Amino acid sequence: MITIIDYGMGNLRSVQKGFEKVGFAARVTSDPRDLAAADKLVLPGVGAFRDCMANLVDGGFVEPIRAHVASGRPFLGICLGLQLLFSESEEFGLHRGLDIIPGRVVRFPADLRVAGEALKVPHMGWNQISIRRPSPILKGVADDASVYFVHSYYVVPDDPEVVATVTDYGIPFCSSIWRDNVMATQFHPEKSQQVGLTILKNFGELS
Template sequence: MTTIIDYGIGNLRSIEKAFETVGATVHRTDDPAAIAEAERLVLPGVGAFRACIDEIRRRDLEGPIHDAIGRGVPFLGVCVGMQLLFETGYEKGEHEGLGVLPGHVAHFRETDAGMPDELTVPHMGWNAIEPTRDHPLLDELGATPYVYFVHSYHPVADDADDVLTTTSYGHTFPSVVQRDNVFGVQFHPEKSQAAGLGLLDNFAALPTTEEAGRTVST
Protein backbone atom coordinates (compact mmCIF):
# COMPACT_ATOMS: atom_id res chain seq x y z
CA MET A 1 0.00 0.00 0.00
CA THR A 2 1.28 3.44 -1.00
CA THR A 3 -0.12 6.23 1.16
CA ILE A 4 -0.28 9.75 -0.27
CA ILE A 5 -0.22 12.48 2.36
CA ASP A 6 -3.21 14.73 1.64
CA TYR A 7 -2.65 18.11 3.24
CA GLY A 8 -4.73 19.99 0.69
CA ILE A 9 -1.79 21.09 -1.51
CA GLY A 10 -0.30 19.37 -4.54
CA ASN A 11 -1.29 17.40 -7.61
CA LEU A 12 -2.97 14.80 -5.45
CA ARG A 13 -5.24 13.17 -8.00
CA SER A 14 -2.60 13.26 -10.73
CA ILE A 15 0.02 11.46 -8.67
CA GLU A 16 -2.59 9.07 -7.33
CA LYS A 17 -3.58 8.14 -10.89
CA ALA A 18 0.07 7.75 -11.89
CA PHE A 19 0.66 5.22 -9.12
CA GLU A 20 -2.53 3.40 -10.08
CA THR A 21 -1.29 3.26 -13.68
CA VAL A 22 1.78 1.26 -12.57
CA GLY A 23 -0.41 -1.09 -10.54
CA ALA A 24 0.15 0.29 -7.05
CA THR A 25 -2.57 0.21 -4.44
CA VAL A 26 -3.01 3.79 -3.25
CA HIS A 27 -4.57 5.38 -0.17
CA ARG A 28 -4.89 9.16 0.21
CA THR A 29 -5.27 10.51 3.73
CA ASP A 30 -4.59 13.34 6.17
CA ASP A 31 -5.11 11.12 9.21
CA PRO A 32 -2.03 11.37 11.45
CA ALA A 33 -2.37 7.81 12.75
CA ALA A 34 -2.64 6.35 9.24
CA ILE A 35 0.43 8.32 8.14
CA ALA A 36 2.48 7.25 11.17
CA GLU A 37 1.64 3.59 10.50
CA ALA A 38 1.89 3.60 6.67
CA GLU A 39 3.94 1.04 4.74
CA ARG A 40 5.08 3.54 2.09
CA LEU A 41 4.56 7.33 2.00
CA VAL A 42 4.44 10.03 -0.69
CA LEU A 43 4.51 13.76 0.11
CA PRO A 44 3.43 15.82 -2.92
CA GLY A 45 3.66 19.58 -3.11
CA VAL A 46 2.96 22.53 -5.38
CA GLY A 47 3.39 26.23 -4.74
CA ALA A 48 5.21 27.92 -1.88
CA PHE A 49 7.44 26.26 0.73
CA ARG A 50 5.92 28.21 3.61
CA ALA A 51 2.29 27.47 2.69
CA CYS A 52 3.08 23.76 2.43
CA ILE A 53 4.99 23.40 5.70
CA ASP A 54 2.46 25.56 7.56
CA GLU A 55 -0.40 23.34 6.40
CA ILE A 56 1.47 20.18 7.39
CA ARG A 57 1.95 21.61 10.88
CA ARG A 58 -1.61 22.93 11.11
CA ARG A 59 -2.86 19.39 10.50
CA ASP A 60 -0.41 17.90 13.05
CA LEU A 61 1.30 15.79 10.39
CA GLU A 62 4.94 16.65 11.06
CA GLY A 63 5.32 14.23 13.97
CA PRO A 64 3.71 11.30 12.12
CA ILE A 65 5.94 11.96 9.09
CA HIS A 66 9.04 11.78 11.29
CA ASP A 67 7.71 8.69 13.04
CA ALA A 68 7.20 6.88 9.73
CA ILE A 69 10.60 7.89 8.39
CA GLY A 70 12.22 6.78 11.63
CA ARG A 71 10.61 3.35 11.23
CA GLY A 72 12.32 2.98 7.86
CA VAL A 73 9.23 3.48 5.73
CA PRO A 74 10.07 4.22 2.06
CA PHE A 75 9.28 7.94 1.75
CA LEU A 76 9.09 9.99 -1.45
CA GLY A 77 8.84 13.79 -1.57
CA VAL A 78 7.74 15.28 -4.90
CA CYS A 79 8.63 18.83 -6.03
CA VAL A 80 7.93 21.06 -3.01
CA GLY A 81 7.46 17.82 -1.07
CA MET A 82 11.13 17.14 -1.80
CA GLN A 83 12.15 20.64 -0.76
CA LEU A 84 10.35 20.29 2.58
CA LEU A 85 12.73 17.46 3.51
CA PHE A 86 15.53 20.01 3.97
CA GLU A 87 16.25 22.18 6.98
CA THR A 88 15.41 25.63 5.66
CA GLY A 89 13.52 27.22 2.78
CA TYR A 90 14.22 30.77 1.60
CA GLU A 91 11.08 31.63 -0.34
CA LYS A 92 9.79 35.03 0.78
CA GLY A 93 11.59 34.78 4.09
CA GLU A 94 13.27 32.02 6.07
CA HIS A 95 11.17 28.99 6.96
CA GLU A 96 11.99 25.82 8.86
CA GLY A 97 11.50 22.60 6.92
CA LEU A 98 11.19 19.03 8.14
CA GLY A 99 14.94 18.83 8.67
CA VAL A 100 15.31 15.25 7.46
CA LEU A 101 18.19 16.16 5.12
CA PRO A 102 20.88 18.77 5.79
CA GLY A 103 20.74 21.75 3.46
CA HIS A 104 18.46 24.52 2.32
CA VAL A 105 16.21 25.54 -0.57
CA ALA A 106 17.15 28.58 -2.66
CA HIS A 107 15.95 30.46 -5.73
CA PHE A 108 17.85 29.78 -8.96
CA ARG A 109 19.12 33.38 -8.98
CA GLU A 110 20.03 33.41 -5.28
CA THR A 111 22.56 30.57 -5.13
CA ASP A 112 26.33 30.92 -5.00
CA ALA A 113 26.50 29.13 -8.36
CA GLY A 114 24.87 32.09 -10.12
CA MET A 115 22.44 32.04 -13.03
CA PRO A 116 22.86 33.35 -16.62
CA ASP A 117 20.52 36.27 -17.31
CA GLU A 118 19.33 34.74 -20.59
CA LEU A 119 17.75 31.74 -18.83
CA THR A 120 14.22 32.22 -17.61
CA VAL A 121 12.95 31.28 -14.18
CA PRO A 122 10.94 29.20 -13.43
CA HIS A 123 12.78 26.28 -14.92
CA MET A 124 9.94 24.76 -16.90
CA GLY A 125 9.92 21.83 -19.32
CA TRP A 126 11.88 18.68 -20.09
CA ASN A 127 15.43 18.20 -18.86
CA ALA A 128 17.79 15.30 -18.17
CA ILE A 129 18.62 13.78 -14.81
CA GLU A 130 22.16 12.40 -14.50
CA PRO A 131 22.71 9.69 -11.87
CA THR A 132 25.63 9.97 -9.46
CA ARG A 133 25.38 6.26 -8.60
CA ASP A 134 23.21 3.23 -9.22
CA HIS A 135 20.05 2.76 -7.19
CA PRO A 136 16.91 0.61 -7.58
CA LEU A 137 14.82 3.80 -7.78
CA LEU A 138 16.47 4.50 -11.15
CA ASP A 139 16.39 0.97 -12.55
CA GLU A 140 15.44 0.69 -16.23
CA LEU A 141 15.09 4.47 -16.67
CA GLY A 142 18.07 4.80 -19.03
CA ALA A 143 21.42 6.53 -18.65
CA THR A 144 20.07 10.13 -18.66
CA PRO A 145 16.26 10.06 -18.70
CA TYR A 146 14.32 13.21 -19.47
CA VAL A 147 11.65 14.34 -17.01
CA TYR A 148 9.36 17.34 -16.59
CA PHE A 149 10.23 20.25 -14.28
CA VAL A 150 8.29 23.29 -13.06
CA HIS A 151 10.13 25.16 -10.28
CA SER A 152 11.88 28.38 -9.34
CA TYR A 153 13.59 27.00 -6.21
CA HIS A 154 15.76 23.94 -5.70
CA PRO A 155 17.60 22.25 -2.84
CA VAL A 156 21.22 22.93 -1.99
CA ALA A 157 22.35 19.74 -0.27
CA ASP A 158 25.01 19.99 2.43
CA ASP A 159 25.98 16.33 1.99
CA ALA A 160 26.94 15.31 -1.55
CA ASP A 161 26.17 11.68 -0.65
CA ASP A 162 22.47 12.61 -0.45
CA VAL A 163 22.39 13.56 -4.15
CA LEU A 164 21.27 10.65 -6.36
CA THR A 165 20.91 12.61 -9.62
CA THR A 166 21.77 16.09 -10.82
CA THR A 167 20.32 18.34 -13.51
CA SER A 168 21.83 21.36 -15.24
CA TYR A 169 19.95 24.60 -15.78
CA GLY A 170 22.31 27.53 -15.55
CA HIS A 171 24.07 25.54 -12.86
CA THR A 172 23.90 22.01 -11.53
CA PHE A 173 21.34 21.22 -8.83
CA PRO A 174 20.08 18.03 -7.10
CA SER A 175 17.12 16.59 -9.00
CA VAL A 176 16.81 13.36 -7.00
CA VAL A 177 17.99 12.97 -3.41
CA GLN A 178 18.24 9.83 -1.33
CA ARG A 179 19.33 8.91 2.16
CA ASP A 180 18.47 5.40 3.34
CA ASN A 181 14.67 5.10 3.08
CA VAL A 182 14.06 8.78 2.19
CA PHE A 183 13.81 9.97 -1.43
CA GLY A 184 12.95 13.26 -3.09
CA VAL A 185 12.44 14.29 -6.72
CA GLN A 186 12.43 17.93 -7.85
CA PHE A 187 10.55 17.12 -11.05
CA HIS A 188 6.99 15.86 -11.51
CA PRO A 189 7.05 12.10 -12.20
CA GLU A 190 3.29 12.14 -12.83
CA LYS A 191 3.96 14.46 -15.81
CA SER A 192 7.12 12.73 -17.02
CA GLN A 193 5.59 9.97 -19.14
CA ALA A 194 7.51 6.66 -19.29
CA ALA A 195 10.48 7.79 -17.17
CA GLY A 196 8.23 9.20 -14.46
CA LEU A 197 6.00 6.15 -14.35
CA GLY A 198 9.07 3.94 -14.25
CA LEU A 199 10.41 5.79 -11.23
CA LEU A 200 7.05 5.52 -9.42
CA ASP A 201 6.92 1.82 -10.24
CA ASN A 202 10.40 1.39 -8.81
CA PHE A 203 9.42 3.28 -5.65
CA ALA A 204 6.30 1.15 -5.20
CA ALA A 205 8.51 -1.95 -5.41
CA LEU A 206 11.03 -0.84 -2.75
CA PRO A 207 11.17 -3.04 0.35
CA THR A 208 8.89 -2.01 3.20
CA THR A 209 10.11 -1.46 6.76
CA GLU A 210 10.09 -5.13 7.72
CA GLU A 211 11.96 -6.15 4.58
CA ALA A 212 14.53 -3.32 4.54
CA GLY A 213 15.44 -2.77 8.17
CA ARG A 214 16.95 0.64 7.34
CA THR A 215 16.14 3.93 9.03
CA VAL A 216 17.26 7.53 8.76
CA SER A 217 17.80 9.87 11.71
CA THR A 218 15.23 12.63 11.95
Protein backbone atom coordinates (compact mmCIF):
# COMPACT_ATOMS: atom_id res chain seq x y z
CA MET A 1 0.00 0.00 0.00
CA ILE A 2 1.16 3.53 -0.82
CA THR A 3 0.81 5.74 2.25
CA ILE A 4 0.59 9.54 1.98
CA ILE A 5 1.47 11.51 5.11
CA ASP A 6 -1.11 14.06 6.25
CA TYR A 7 0.61 16.49 8.60
CA GLY A 8 -1.75 19.35 7.87
CA MET A 9 0.11 20.99 4.99
CA GLY A 10 -0.12 19.12 1.71
CA ASN A 11 -2.06 18.76 -1.52
CA LEU A 12 -3.11 15.29 -0.45
CA ARG A 13 -6.21 14.43 -2.41
CA SER A 14 -4.70 15.34 -5.78
CA VAL A 15 -1.67 13.15 -5.05
CA GLN A 16 -3.94 10.29 -3.98
CA LYS A 17 -6.09 10.70 -7.12
CA GLY A 18 -2.95 10.69 -9.28
CA PHE A 19 -1.91 7.30 -7.92
CA GLU A 20 -5.44 5.96 -8.30
CA LYS A 21 -5.53 7.11 -11.92
CA VAL A 22 -2.50 4.94 -12.73
CA GLY A 23 -3.91 1.93 -10.91
CA PHE A 24 -2.47 2.10 -7.38
CA ALA A 25 -4.39 2.30 -4.14
CA ALA A 26 -3.10 5.05 -1.85
CA ARG A 27 -4.23 5.96 1.63
CA VAL A 28 -3.86 9.26 3.43
CA THR A 29 -3.04 9.08 7.13
CA SER A 30 -2.48 11.53 9.96
CA ASP A 31 -1.47 8.71 12.34
CA PRO A 32 2.32 8.20 12.51
CA ARG A 33 1.76 4.60 13.67
CA ASP A 34 0.49 3.77 10.17
CA LEU A 35 3.90 4.48 8.64
CA ALA A 36 5.42 1.27 9.99
CA ALA A 37 3.15 -0.79 7.73
CA ALA A 38 3.63 1.37 4.60
CA ASP A 39 5.09 -0.42 1.59
CA LYS A 40 5.83 2.95 0.01
CA LEU A 41 5.73 6.36 1.67
CA VAL A 42 4.91 9.77 0.15
CA LEU A 43 5.67 13.11 1.82
CA PRO A 44 3.95 15.98 -0.01
CA GLY A 45 3.91 19.55 1.21
CA VAL A 46 3.05 23.17 0.55
CA GLY A 47 3.70 26.21 2.72
CA ALA A 48 6.59 27.37 4.88
CA PHE A 49 9.44 25.00 5.75
CA ARG A 50 9.46 26.02 9.42
CA ASP A 51 5.75 25.37 9.91
CA CYS A 52 5.79 22.08 8.03
CA MET A 53 8.77 20.81 10.01
CA ALA A 54 7.07 21.84 13.25
CA ASN A 55 3.97 19.87 12.22
CA LEU A 56 6.07 16.79 11.48
CA VAL A 57 7.69 17.03 14.91
CA ASP A 58 4.44 17.72 16.76
CA GLY A 59 2.63 14.96 14.87
CA GLY A 60 5.24 12.36 15.79
CA PHE A 61 6.25 11.71 12.17
CA VAL A 62 9.99 12.37 12.25
CA GLU A 63 11.24 9.04 13.61
CA PRO A 64 8.75 6.92 11.60
CA ILE A 65 9.89 8.70 8.41
CA ARG A 66 13.54 8.08 9.23
CA ALA A 67 12.78 4.45 10.08
CA HIS A 68 11.00 3.95 6.74
CA VAL A 69 13.94 5.41 4.82
CA ALA A 70 16.42 3.31 6.80
CA SER A 71 14.40 0.17 6.02
CA GLY A 72 15.05 0.55 2.29
CA ARG A 73 11.38 0.86 1.35
CA PRO A 74 10.58 3.37 -1.43
CA PHE A 75 10.11 7.00 -0.38
CA LEU A 76 8.84 9.90 -2.49
CA GLY A 77 8.99 13.56 -1.48
CA ILE A 78 7.03 16.17 -3.44
CA CYS A 79 7.75 19.93 -3.48
CA LEU A 80 8.23 20.91 0.17
CA GLY A 81 8.46 17.16 0.83
CA LEU A 82 11.76 17.32 -1.07
CA GLN A 83 13.04 20.31 0.89
CA LEU A 84 12.17 18.80 4.27
CA LEU A 85 14.57 15.93 3.58
CA PHE A 86 17.53 18.32 3.76
CA SER A 87 19.62 19.42 6.72
CA GLU A 88 18.41 23.00 6.95
CA SER A 89 16.46 25.77 5.23
CA GLU A 90 17.05 29.51 5.20
CA GLU A 91 13.33 30.27 4.74
CA PHE A 92 12.29 32.84 7.40
CA GLY A 93 15.51 32.26 9.35
CA LEU A 94 17.58 29.11 9.65
CA HIS A 95 15.58 25.96 10.46
CA ARG A 96 16.61 22.32 10.78
CA GLY A 97 15.09 19.71 8.50
CA LEU A 98 14.95 15.93 8.62
CA ASP A 99 18.66 15.80 7.69
CA ILE A 100 18.20 12.65 5.60
CA ILE A 101 19.94 14.30 2.65
CA PRO A 102 22.85 16.58 3.64
CA GLY A 103 22.47 20.05 2.18
CA ARG A 104 20.59 23.34 2.33
CA VAL A 105 17.41 24.93 1.04
CA VAL A 106 18.02 28.43 -0.32
CA ARG A 107 15.96 31.19 -1.94
CA PHE A 108 16.14 32.14 -5.58
CA PRO A 109 18.16 35.35 -6.05
CA ALA A 110 16.09 38.51 -6.38
CA ASP A 111 17.79 39.53 -9.64
CA LEU A 112 17.03 36.48 -11.79
CA ARG A 113 17.07 37.34 -15.50
CA VAL A 114 16.88 35.60 -18.87
CA ALA A 115 17.94 37.56 -21.96
CA GLY A 116 17.72 40.73 -19.89
CA GLU A 117 14.17 40.03 -18.76
CA ALA A 118 13.48 39.83 -15.02
CA LEU A 119 12.05 36.56 -13.73
CA LYS A 120 9.42 36.46 -11.01
CA VAL A 121 9.79 34.61 -7.74
CA PRO A 122 8.06 32.29 -6.96
CA HIS A 123 8.97 30.14 -9.91
CA MET A 124 5.47 29.16 -10.97
CA GLY A 125 4.30 27.21 -14.00
CA TRP A 126 5.74 24.80 -16.55
CA ASN A 127 9.45 24.29 -17.05
CA GLN A 128 11.71 21.58 -18.42
CA ILE A 129 13.87 19.05 -16.62
CA SER A 130 17.28 17.91 -17.76
CA ILE A 131 18.10 14.39 -16.58
CA ARG A 132 21.51 14.00 -14.91
CA ARG A 133 20.92 10.60 -13.31
CA PRO A 134 17.98 8.48 -14.50
CA SER A 135 16.29 7.70 -11.20
CA PRO A 136 13.76 4.84 -11.15
CA ILE A 137 10.78 7.23 -11.21
CA LEU A 138 12.04 8.82 -14.46
CA LYS A 139 11.71 5.65 -16.52
CA GLY A 140 10.08 6.61 -19.84
CA VAL A 141 10.34 10.36 -19.12
CA ALA A 142 12.00 12.44 -21.84
CA ASP A 143 15.15 14.39 -21.05
CA ASP A 144 13.44 17.70 -21.87
CA ALA A 145 10.02 16.89 -20.38
CA SER A 146 7.93 19.76 -19.02
CA VAL A 147 6.62 19.62 -15.45
CA TYR A 148 4.79 22.00 -13.13
CA PHE A 149 6.52 24.05 -10.43
CA VAL A 150 5.41 26.37 -7.60
CA HIS A 151 8.29 27.39 -5.30
CA SER A 152 10.53 30.23 -4.14
CA TYR A 153 13.28 28.04 -2.63
CA TYR A 154 15.38 25.22 -4.06
CA VAL A 155 17.68 22.54 -2.66
CA VAL A 156 21.48 22.52 -2.79
CA PRO A 157 22.73 19.00 -1.95
CA ASP A 158 26.19 18.63 -0.43
CA ASP A 159 26.72 15.60 -2.67
CA PRO A 160 26.09 16.42 -6.36
CA GLU A 161 25.66 12.70 -7.04
CA VAL A 162 22.15 12.79 -5.54
CA VAL A 163 20.95 15.23 -8.22
CA ALA A 164 18.64 13.41 -10.64
CA THR A 165 17.38 16.37 -12.70
CA VAL A 166 18.29 20.01 -13.16
CA THR A 167 16.02 22.84 -14.31
CA ASP A 168 16.96 26.33 -15.46
CA TYR A 169 15.22 29.39 -14.05
CA GLY A 170 17.76 32.13 -14.56
CA ILE A 171 20.16 29.75 -12.79
CA PRO A 172 20.35 25.95 -12.98
CA PHE A 173 18.89 24.31 -9.86
CA CYS A 174 18.29 20.78 -8.63
CA SER A 175 14.71 19.85 -9.49
CA SER A 176 14.75 16.24 -8.28
CA ILE A 177 16.99 13.88 -6.32
CA TRP A 178 17.67 10.18 -6.01
CA ARG A 179 19.66 8.35 -3.37
CA ASP A 180 19.04 4.63 -2.91
CA ASN A 181 15.34 4.25 -2.01
CA VAL A 182 14.77 8.00 -1.61
CA MET A 183 13.35 9.94 -4.56
CA ALA A 184 11.95 13.45 -4.43
CA THR A 185 10.86 16.16 -6.83
CA GLN A 186 10.66 19.93 -6.50
CA PHE A 187 7.95 19.90 -9.16
CA HIS A 188 4.45 18.50 -8.68
CA PRO A 189 3.93 15.18 -10.51
CA GLU A 190 0.22 15.30 -9.63
CA LYS A 191 -0.06 18.56 -11.61
CA SER A 192 2.25 17.58 -14.47
CA GLN A 193 -0.26 15.73 -16.66
CA GLN A 194 1.02 12.62 -18.48
CA VAL A 195 4.65 13.11 -17.45
CA GLY A 196 3.59 13.33 -13.82
CA LEU A 197 1.36 10.28 -14.09
CA THR A 198 4.30 8.33 -15.55
CA ILE A 199 6.41 9.32 -12.53
CA LEU A 200 3.68 8.27 -10.09
CA LYS A 201 3.21 4.98 -11.95
CA ASN A 202 6.94 4.29 -11.84
CA PHE A 203 6.97 4.90 -8.09
CA GLY A 204 3.96 2.66 -7.60
CA GLU A 205 5.71 -0.16 -9.44
CA LEU A 206 8.81 -0.09 -7.24
CA SER A 207 9.38 -3.03 -4.93
